[in-house]
Amino acid sequence: MTRPTKQEEGGSKLAAADDNKMASTIDRLGTDELVNIFEYLPPEDIMRTRLNKKMRDAAKKTFVPMTDFVVDSVIKYDAMAAMTTALPHLQQIGISYLHEEGHKYSDGD
Numbered sequence: 001m002t003r004p005t006k007q008e009e010g011g012s013k014l015a016a017a018d019d020n021k022m023a024s025t026i027d028r029l030g031t032d033e034l035v036n037i038f039e040y041l042p043p044e045d046i047m048r049t050r051l052n053k054k055m056r057d058a059a060k061k062t063f064v065p066m067t068d069f070v071v072d073s074v075i076k077y078d079a080m081a082a083m084t085t086a087l088p089h090l091q092q093i094g095i096s097y098l099h100e101e102g103h104k105y106s107d108g109d
Helices: 006-028 031-038 043-048 053-061 074-086
Strands: none
Touching (some): 031 053
């Protein structure tokens, strides 16, 4: 097993330091600042950014901008159920015909 060179070791230390700086920067932001940032994101991205309690609280306070979120599949229906709980200020959801094959039920045969 070869030992990593100093340059390789230094690169991983720098990457770890950058990650720590990013985490500490996010930790310094208050809930109100996060709300202002989230207002510019679509609902799907807001759902992905709910990493800790502070971000989940900010997502609940955010007025989600108008987007074309149309429920036209079972997967989007499940996502809608989670989004309406996590984002109570979600402004508009369109419900459409399910374009997928849907559920396959047995005929009783």
